[in-house]
Amino acid sequence: MGRRGRAARPVGRCRRHGYEAVHVRGAGLAEEVRAANGGRGVDLVLDPLGAAALDLDLDLLAPGGRIVLFGNASGAGPAPLPPLTRLLGANATLTGFSHGGLLVQAPAKVAAAVRRALDLLATGALATPVTVLPDLVDVPAAHDLLAAGRGEGKYVVALNP
Template identity: 40%
Template sequence: MRALVLTALDGPDALRWSEVAAPVSSTRVVIDVRAAGISYPDLLLTQGRYQLKAEAPFVPGSEVAGVVVSAPAGSPWRPGDRVCAATPFGGYAESAVADPAWVWPLPPELSFVEGAALPTNYYTAHFALVRRGRIEVGETVLVLGAAGGVGTAAIQVARALGHRVIAVVHRDGADDFLRGIGADDVVRLRTGWAAKVKELTGGRGVDLVVDPVGGAAFDEAVRVLAPEGRLVVLGFAGGAIPTVKVNRLLFRNVSVVGAGWGELVRADPDALRAVAGAVADLVRAGLRPPPPIIVPMAAGADALRKLGAGEILGKAVLVREGA
């Protein structure tokens, strides 16, 4: 079979579309991959900058959708099942393996391309909003990095759960896209953006901030929290890891919490099943990932480069030739 092999921890430039041995396993589910999602952790992994480490050469790719080829005895999976799966490594290939606990049914309403968009972004967004952010009825959500994969998922999940959403975005040309997927308001990430958010909320601020960006926007995001608001940290796509001035938390009665989805599911697979089920319920109720940018799997290196440069609007998905 063919796969994108990372030959050194030098980022996307070190990826090669190569012939490799097809995986065989008696303990894990073997999946004929039809589509594989591109995610920011994948990019960091190719650079050796992610908390999970792997020695080159290896095949990156952490989320796939496809058809079961084989499964361990006693697992719920059978050859021919349409599935999504989380695969910490190995997803950018024509065939991949996954722990049976990290595999779940592909909702029949979704295509393989749409299904490949779910594992990282939509499950992370639901986990951040519901379990870590403890969102309540009638609350307003602000999403930083709103035009990225996690940002777009957070907008859609928040709207599907019935909340007002304010999208904060740096790049130009994304406003119509963000409103089209459910943002009630779009604010440019420029000087004065926090004042605009306060204006939109009648001076009160927002109840929950979803922050996959970090960096310079973090301090202002804390300031736009309403009393007893929560800021949920998902990552640091902006590069810098901010520090928390805890006196602000104390005097304003606000909270900053972390949402490490990958770390949780590695320790508690039941959490994955619960969130997958909750997102499937939203899909049945009408939630659909916006059409992703489709890239041939062999050209995955270019897609990762564009992701790192902030040129991907929403989600990019690798599709196997002939799949």
Template identity: 70%
Template sequence: MRALVMTAPGGSENSLVREVEEPAPGPGQVSVEVAYAGLNFVDVMARRGDAGYVTAWPYLPGKEVSGTVRALGAGVTGLAVGDQVVAAPAGGGLAEVVVAEAALTVPVPAGVALSRAAAVPLGLATAMLLLTESGRFAAGETVLVHSAGGGIGRGIAELVPQLGGGRLIGTVGRPEKAAAAVEAGYDAAFARDEKLAEAVREAAGGRGVDLVLDPLGTEALELDLELLAPGGRVVLFGNAGGGEVTPLPPAARLLGGNLGITGFSHRGLTVGAPEKVARAVARVLALLAEGRLDVPVTELPGLSAAPAAHDLLAAGRGEGKYVVAVAG
């Protein structure tokens, strides 16, 4: 079968489409004929060799797919060959066939296009879990989202109205991306420059923000804490810049402001609490099936188009969510 293979740490020069052996499902697993595979920044972090993302090279990227069940491993119930599903594999999703845990494989409801469904297992499920599981979002709260123009940022803009609504403020790495974030549903969006703190305070009505969703490592943590309202929370869910993660602030500062800092890892949940991920996936798919949620995606024509899209994500020039049409 054909698969995208990352041969060594680096850039797109080390991402090649190759013939590899088709995987077979083990106990508790299914294999899926991939129709569409979602692209995510985690692929970029793996490609550049960030610690903890790749255990050995060559590496097969891809952590969310939609398609059709091809085979069942021993002990799998509730799924059948031929079912249309989405799945969150540990890797290898940018391929014609991938193996995933059955616990992380969810049927696609009727009426949901597989191209849209491919954006759910990692992208939109992460947005849902950030808001509900880690961020404890309550209707009417003000939320600050860094990297608002990316796939997760767009997903948060789609989901907040479905969770009761609130005020959404976004930050972007490039000033020209601010307008697109507002078009996607943010009440205001600003470039991350020296005027950011003042701009966010004004957009928040002078009272601070209730929840910050931050994929920038600890690069912006001081700013996040400065902008929080009493009782506010920060959720750290990545290290997009790849820089050194600095120590967290002393407890006295958090206690004095009734502030919270929480870490989030989609990968950690898939290993330790897969049922939480599956519930989030099913919840988002139901919203899609009911027509209450829209998922704009940019469809890429085949595996060979993925490295260039990864380059866009790495350079901060990606717009929204990319999915690769693998089948056909």
């Protein structure tokens, strides 16, 4: 929202892909999200950082909200969970999600979700930008973009036999 510099491009890209509200991580994020949401927090936080941002997640939540941890994009070791009193005081639900675990435990659920996503892609209801990297030597630069939070969509390497 109205951010300048490096953050302005990702915000614009997100808006082009249909997001109604876009907020960039940084100081004041919780207040910005609350202001955009009528003064209240959000009902759901999907956190790919592996517990590294749990304090922020709790700051963002509305009473009775849910935090879903999946992955560990931060690359850091597992962060400690917040004190039980903080979770209870926030009336928060904290849960984890593992695509790999679900694939083993409930493959039919994963198959149905993949089928639904492919249907959305096929009908054009869902669009994912794809960047084709011409060679393996381009992969480190793409990883750098992703690590800096500036990557967009999916990256595919086109290898010529």
